[in-house]
Amino acid sequence: MGKQTQEAPPGNVYNLDPYKDLGLTDLAARRGESESRKEMIRLARAVEKSGLVDDDMLKAAMSRLVDESAQSLKNALISMNFAQEEDILDAYAKDVGMERIELEMVNFTPELLGEVAPEVVLRYRVIPVRTTPEEIWLALSDPSNLRAIDDLAQILGKKVNGVIATEEAIEKAIKKYYEADEYTSIYEEMAESDDPREMRDYSLIDLDEATTEDTPLVVRFVDLVFKQAVHERSSDIHIEPTRFGLAIRFRVDGVLHEVPSPPRQWQNAIISRLKVLAGLDLAEKRVPLDGRIKLTLPGRNLDLRVSTLPTIYGESVVMRILEAESVMMGLEDVGFLPDTTARFNQLIQSPNGIILMTGPTGSGKTTTLYAALSALNTPERKIVTLEDPVEYQIPGINQIQVNTDIGLTFPLGLRSLLRQSPDIILVGEIRDLETAENAIRAALTGHLVFSTLHTNDAPSATIRLIDMGIKPYLVASSLQAVVAQRLTRRICNNCKQAHRPKPEDIRLLGYDPEEYKEADFFMGTGCERCSQTGHRGRTAIHEIFVMDAELRRKVIRSEAASRLKNYAVAHGMRTLRMDGWEKILLGWTTIPEIYKLVGGED
Numbered sequence: 001m002g003k004q005t006q007e008a009p010p011g012n013v014y015n016l017d018p019y020k021d022l023g024l025t026d027l028a029a030r031r032g033e034s035e036s037r038k039e040m041i042r043l044a045r046a047v048e049k050s051g052l053v054d055d056d057m058l059k060a061a062m063s064r065l066v067d068e069s070a071q072s073l074k075n076a077l078i079s080m081n082f083a084q085e086e087d088i089l090d091a092y093a094k095d096v097g098m099e100r101i102e103l104e105m106v107n108f109t110p111e112l113l114g115e116v117a118p119e120v121v122l123r124y125r126v127i128p129v130r131t132t133p134e135e136i137w138l139a140l141s142d143p144s145n146l147r148a149i150d151d152l153a154q155i156l157g158k159k160v161n162g163v164i165a166t167e168e169a170i171e172k173a174i175k176k177y178y179e180a181d182e183y184t185s186i187y188e189e190m191a192e193s194d195d196p197r198e199m200r201d202y203s204l205i206d207l208d209e210a211t212t213e214d215t216p217l218v219v220r221f222v223d224l225v226f227k228q229a230v231h232e233r234s235s236d237i238h239i240e241p242t243r244f245g246l247a248i249r250f251r252v253d254g255v256l257h258e259v260p261s262p263p264r265q266w267q268n269a270i271i272s273r274l275k276v277l278a279g280l281d282l283a284e285k286r287v288p289l290d291g292r293i294k295l296t297l298p299g300r301n302l303d304l305r306v307s308t309l310p311t312i313y314g315e316s317v318v319m320r321i322l323e324a325e326s327v328m329m330g331l332e333d334v335g336f337l338p339d340t341t342a343r344f345n346q347l348i349q350s351p352n353g354i355i356l357m358t359g360p361t362g363s364g365k366t367t368t369l370y371a372a373l374s375a376l377n378t379p380e381r382k383i384v385t386l387e388d389p390v391e392y393q394i395p396g397i398n399q400i401q402v403n404t405d406i407g408l409t410f411p412l413g414l415r416s417l418l419r420q421s422p423d424i425i426l427v428g429e430i431r432d433l434e435t436a437e438n439a440i441r442a443a444l445t446g447h448l449v450f451s452t453l454h455t456n457d458a459p460s461a462t463i464r465l466i467d468m469g470i471k472p473y474l475v476a477s478s479l480q481a482v483v484a485q486r487l488t489r490r491i492c493n494n495c496k497q498a499h500r501p502k503p504e505d506i507r508l509l510g511y512d513p514e515e516y517k518e519a520d521f522f523m524g525t526g527c528e529r530c531s532q533t534g535h536r537g538r539t540a541i542h543e544i545f546v547m548d549a550e551l552r553r554k555v556i557r558s559e560a561a562s563r564l565k566n567y568a569v570a571h572g573m574r575t576l577r578m579d580g581w582e583k584i585l586l587g588w589t590t591i592p593e594i595y596k597l598v599g600g601e602d
Contacts, residue, residue, distance in 0.1 A: 042096070043092055050095075053083060089141075102169070103139060103170065104169070106129045120156075124151070125171070127174060134159060135161060137163050140163070186224065218269045225259075228250075229321065233252055233253075234321060235252070236318060237304075239318075240316045254362070271308075271315050274306065274317050275308065286310055289307075293306055305389065307320075334367060337583075344372075348448075352443055352448055353478060354439060354440065354479050355448070355480050355483070356461050358460075358482060358485070366391060373385075377394070377396050379396070381424055382421065383398065384426075387400070389402075398422075410430075410431065425442055426450040426451065427451040430452070430465075433469040436470050458544065459562075479555075480547060487538045488538060491588065491589060498520060498521070520587065539589065543579065580597065
């Protein structure tokens with residue numbers, strides 16, 4: 001199997017001198033300072049001067065940088081909800097004296113679009129907004145990229161003036177005016193060609209690299225699929241052979257959307273290209289394979305976890321898109337309500353015991369656990385993880401990847417890592433009795449253990465462990481808490497409107513419509529930003545089951561999960577349904593979305 005691990009991000013976040021202590025001028029003046037780092041400092045100064053963020057926010061954002069650049073800092077500030085992209089760009093434009101532009105107001109004539117070749121637009125992710133015989137104005141989402149401006153001046157033979165626009169607006173314009181033509185062109189070429197050209201043996205694909213006429217057609221097509229998937233915020237890419245051809249679907253906010261498919265004769269070439277990129281054996285088509293593909297975009301490093309599966313019509317390929325910034329977040333960013341954040345933060349400060357995350361595949365369990373580890377990751381603590389696979393490398397944490405081919409299993413790895421004297425342990429998943437026994441032994445000998453388990457709700461985790469063969473008294477004495485989690489689509493803020501649900505819809509979730517006559521409900525009407533779905537992004541709903549003395553006695557007596565839940569609710573536990581209802585009333589999501597996840601009964 002071709003397994004790869006993601007390289008550590010450039011630089012060491014622990015070597016990033018505190019913004020407040022050094023001062024911006026001193027940072028920028030340091031010998032050997034790169035231009036990208038200088039521009040990062042310039043952006044930091046601009047957003048601070050504008051009052052968008054304070055010193056603490058900047059230091060928190062800088063600790064999560066993928067690289068030391070203005071684009072990376074901007075993405076970190078946005079992902080941590082410290083500031084909106086529009087406000088950051090406004091502050092930067094004001095500070096450096098650049099023009100800020102709304103692309104919706106630009107008249108994109110054929111003459112204007114023809115000023116810049118499509119391959120140049122797709123390479124640099126810019127778009128022309130006005131031109132004269134001697135000068136051209138190009139919209140950029142990363143105005144600090146001075147090298148790109150210099151390159152474009154040489155390519156275009158004109159003086160290039162940068163203007164600032166949001167990344168979303170630029171990508172939308174590129175997709176509308178340039179990439180649609182590229183898709184059409186590639187599909188036409190594929191339809192005319194019966195002989196797919198040989199793939200080049202890449203182990204790394206750089207989406208910031210220009211394609212040329214000499215680039216094989218299959219390479220250009222796969223690159224374009226990746227670009228479109230990233231642009232549409234996809235979490236997964238599904239490439240599935242069917243009886244009638246090759247189906248390509250993107251999962252956006254948990255829902256699959258079909259995209260145009262290539263001619264059937266290109267099926268083997270496309271799948272072979274993906275297997276080459278993932279380091280998989282091209283000749284092996286009879287068994288499932290796993291690998292990785294690394295993607296490089298301006299200001300972003302992505303990792304694709306690749307899984308192949310033989311079907312009756314050929315190999316099906318699913319690629320999970322992973323981004324370090326998506327998991328390097330704080331507890332407040334994973335969808336917890338304020339009181340839930342405080343409770344969970346208190347739980348993870350426990351000196352020992354087991355904290356379990358439960359939920360189906362793709363419910364964000366890893367993201368929440370990484371957020372917990374990030375909150376605990378200090379030089380005073382030794383943290384070791386045992387994962388299958390290691391999805392992200394986290395500075396300051398020792399990570400072990402399970403490899404069953406050489407006998408490195410969860411039970412063996414867990415037994416071995418205990419000899420490393422860790423303070424905190426993360427076990428990717430408790431799958432069997434031996435792993436569960438070792439995790440409980442670690443918890444009872446003074447370690448704090450995080451892990452995941454597949455159950456429908458939080459209280460059922462105790463029954464699942466007992467069914468595995470763990471003695472009830474060991475479950476009761478070692479378990480600190482169980483957190484159940486589900487992901488639900490958020491309402492698009494751009495088309496969000498007040499909405500009055502039908503009484504029967506409210507009853508679906510077990511609530512009395514009469515009690516909520518004055519409550520505010522919302523829904524998305526659909527717009528270009530959310531692709532007419534009314535939803536953009538996702539948040540989580542939670543159920544935190546905390547053990548106390550009475551619950552421990554009930555577990556020792558092996559009482560039913562329903563009785564455990566009834567007791568916990570009576571003593572303040574908010575169920576998944578209740579947490580979902582709170583987020584409906586806050587205007588985060590809708591009744592159908594929550595009902596789809598939990599139904600109307602707890």
